[in-house]
Amino acid sequence: MPKALQYFGQFIAYALFALVVGYFATQPAYTHMDPDKALIKMSFSHAGEHLQECRRLTQEELNLLPPNMRRPMDCLRKRVALLIELELDGAILYRDELPPSGLAGDGASTAYRKFPVPAGSHHLVARLRDSRREDGFDYEQAAVVTLAPQQNFVIDFRPELGGFLFL
Amino acid sequence: MACPASSVCPWIRPGVRVQVIGIRSVAKAAFEGADNVFNRAFTPAWNPLCHLGTLGWFFYWIVIVSGIYLYIFFDTGINQAYESLEYLTNVQWYAGGVMRSLHRYASDALIIVMMLHLLREFVMDRYRGSRWFTWFTGVPLLWLVFACGISGYWMVWDVLAQYIAIASTEWLDSLGIFGQSIARNFLNNDTLSGRFFTLMVFIHIAVPLFMLLVMWIHIQRQRNARVNPPVGLAVGTLGMLLALSLARPALSQAPANLDKVPSVIDFDWFYLVAYPLLDTIPGQTLWAIAGGGSLLLLLLPWLPPGQRRATASVDLDNCNGCGRCVEDCPFSAVSLQPRTDDAAFSHEAVVSDNLCTGCGICVGACPTATPFRRTSELIPGIDLPDLGIQELREKTLSAIANLSGNARVVVFGCSHGAGLEQLQGADVAVLKLPCVAMLPPSFIDFMITRGHVNGVFLTGCADGDCHYRLGIEWTGQRLAGERDPYLRKRVPRERIAESWAGITRNKRLQQELRTFQDRLRALPPFKRTPHRSTGVRAGEAAEHHA
Structure with a gap:
């Protein structure tokens, strides 16, 4: 293929690539929501x-618990x-x-x-x-x-x- | 489930198997057809379709360099981000504006070449067997590239950024793993925090750096991995991007305003192609599609129809550890390690079965793989179990035994090129190799100088697109005396022809073979080399070729 024709072919290829990149980088516009x-x-x-409402533990119930876990209120987490x-x-x-x-x-x-x-x-x-x-x-x-x-x-x-x- | 060596998977129904192979063949032919067109304009050395990976690296570096420039002027405040980019675009258009456009368009071009690269490697069947690693490490890059691009658009803080911020955080929220809704950060202008921008800047810098690490890992199993396109192609590509940047500068849209919903948005379809789906399908469904698709891509190398060639093996009695096979293996599958026997050499070649593709290029590089050996059995230092060099010599001699005429030609072709059977004739014998670079140059010497044939014709994959990466290149360099093992000077070059036809140019291949035969007929008879015993041992052969 003659050199000039080769350069022309390259130019066309680059131009097409640029056209695709340049166009699809912003177009077509996307309608996200009806403007009205x-x-x-x-x-x-x-x-x-x-x-459930929290319930206050009785003293007997507290005594049954280890000392570091004696919280006075018993609350269901859910x-x-x-x-x-x-x-x-x-x-x-x-x-x-x-x-x-x-x-x-x-x-x-x-x-x-x-x-x-x-x-x-x-x-x-x-x-x-x-x-x-x-x-x-x-x-x-x-x-x-x-x-x-x-x-x-x-x-x-x-x-x-x-x-x-x-x- | 892996398939047995050198066979198609028996558990796939034949109809399905034919269909899969048929679709792939059509796609492969389409790629080769496009290659043929580009080869004419760019020459095979510059064909962009054969440099998709290196172009991806090139675009990455353009994005990095332009990004560093933009970062110098970028302000991360909620209002200042938009203003700083407006300054770059409108006031400093000649530098900052061009850099911004290059940043955007190179990122978009990166998506195109990355997707084409993925598709091409799949179609050309270059992702299975020991090549799984390169494919596997490429899949996370898809996510990283998209993360980089999307976080970049976010930082502009125009209406597109607003849309992306809300759509992305809503999509992340749909995972249900965050205690608080991230999208609540973008409820209205009052709830917007500048800290989110700082986070996005961090992500937009950290992810590309991590991406570079993954890109480096991606090419680790390739010897002589190319990360730069040919200079001419790079200059042309950069020129094209510059021209595009000047002709159609990247602009911001209207500034973001969370009190107003973006309605009609100019969209970057390269990065945001999946986003419109979020308006029609649940976010979790899109996660399933994206995650499932990625998982499928990751598993593809192990899915049927699988095929794996037997790997090369080393024969220590014939290996002197010269390292030529190490130099020539395109996949770093051969290494030199300290000798394990008591031979008087310091190293021996060791093949990693995990890395070896069974292409045989190492055999073509081995100086002991010479058909001239007569006094000893023809066992080279490194060989392929399913097509040993001795078997190749026997097959070749058997194939040429009945050739007649004064243009007797032996064709050595590869199994990924044009159909070789059609070339067979009364004066043409055909031998198929895994890769044409498996043929040691001494074979050509043997065939011509011993008068077995009048000429040797080499053919295979399309020029610039060797299935095993470097087979065509190494063959050319060996014949030209530029790469060890050299083809000896005594071999008349006019009796050798090459045609890298690929699978689509069968007619051209036949034509070139006929032309070659006509040329051979016109040559004066070749004076044969005196026949003498040339049996060589490993050490002698290495010296002989050094």
């Missing part, structure tokens, strides 16, 4: 009550699962039981959920039960929120700040 929607992101980590419910415009958006973490079930329950919803005004209610009660909820927060397109609306839960936080 907003995102409700619920995320929190919270430990529910213990499954915690209750949290019940979480989200309601959007009167309809249940999400309802789930969140089991405690850890092998012994004594850790915090965690939630991380995303809900793309149409932008606009919505009536949002968040409810959570973290006690041993059979029905009803321990925390509830309701608000009318106006979501802009692509807005990231965060629902957090901080009991020390009063419960649900709409951020």
Whole structure:
């Protein structure tokens, strides 16, 4: 093959390689979420009550224990699962039981959920039960929120700040 | 389950076996077809498809050098990270901007050559038997390269980085092994901590360094491992990347804003090709796919259809520890160790069965593997059990016994090249070797100067892509008198021809053989060397060739 033709062939090969690298380094664009929607992101980590109430040991029971293990309270490690419910415009958006973490079930329950919803005004209610009660909820927060397109609306839960936080 | 030596696995149904081999043959032919095209433009010595591994090293070094430059100006603060890169891109475009673009495009090019390298080695069947180590250590590199690239995009802290940060941490959370959700760090702008950036910078520096260690381990079992592409190819590749960097500089997208969800994102599909799956399948499923795929790749060398050649063995009575086999073994399978017998030599060759591929290149390097030996049995210092050099001489002499005409040719080919059977004829004998470099140069001398044939024709894998890495190169150097054992000067070079046709250029191979035979017919008759006994012992042979 003549030298000039060889160089031309090399040029074509390099150009094609550059074209592939240059194009796929940024294109085609990926649509992660509909631009007209907003995102409700619920995320929190919270430990529910213990499954049973702690019981104070009697003196006789304490005496039976080695001296270094005589804790006055006997607490079952396992915690209750949290019940979480989200309601959007009167309809249940999400309802789930969140089991405690850890092998012994004594850790915090965690939630991380995303809900793309149409932008606009919505009536949002968040409810959570973290006690041993059979029905009803321990925390509830309701608000009318106006979501802009692509807005990231965060629902957090901080009991020390009063419960649900709409951020 | 490993398959027995030199056989296909009997426990695979024949139909399936044919299908697997058929797909591989088609893919191999496709690669060779592409090679043929690139060989024309680049020549076999510069063919980028035959230098995918070295190009990977080259891109790695470009990424490292450009990364060091970028790090000098990079600020790890939440807002400062984006601003520092904007400064490099827009104000210092002539240096920092070019470096940033080189950093990105070399990383992307690394993905392309790495994937092609993996596919090529699989298709060319260069990952099984004793070559498992190189394949096995290459698989973690896939994860490391992706970890480097993804952590790099994260540091820009634009909307793409925001998407990657959230998607990656959500994916990690899906493993369920972290006490607290990592993705909670990116809930909104208020929860974002600068410490995460410091961690990412650490990862983005530590992982490439660890990668270099794994890359070094990756080539440990290869003798004369090449880590640099030919200069011309390197210059062309760097020029291409520079041109691309100037024509289409790497830019940041809009700055990250956790209060807003990225919607339409310019995407680097080389590194993020799997990320869109996270929007459609659970993270755990993607872990199963990625983990299962990696496990499958790791186990591939031991999965059927397996095949392993018998390994070379040393005969101490004929080995003087000259070390030529050690020098020539492409896989560092032969080493010199202190003598274990009472012979008057200091060392002996020792073959590691774990490393030996059974290619026979060591036999071709052994000075005692000479067919001229007549007074003693032809047992070389190192030999292949399933095709010994004595058996090769007998087979060759038997094959040429009935040749007729004045263009009698013996073809020595390898089992990874074009089909040799089609070359057989009234004046052509064909001998198949594991690798053509198994043929000691003295064999060619023997065939021509003793008048057994009029010419010797060597063929095998495609030029620049020897199945056993160095067979074609060593053969060429031996014939040219550049590598020991040399082909003696008395052998007329015009009676030797080479054709590195691979598996796709059968017609060209036949044509070249015919042309060679025509050339032989036009030559004056060769004056045979006087026949005399040339029996040599190990020590004599070594001196003879030194």
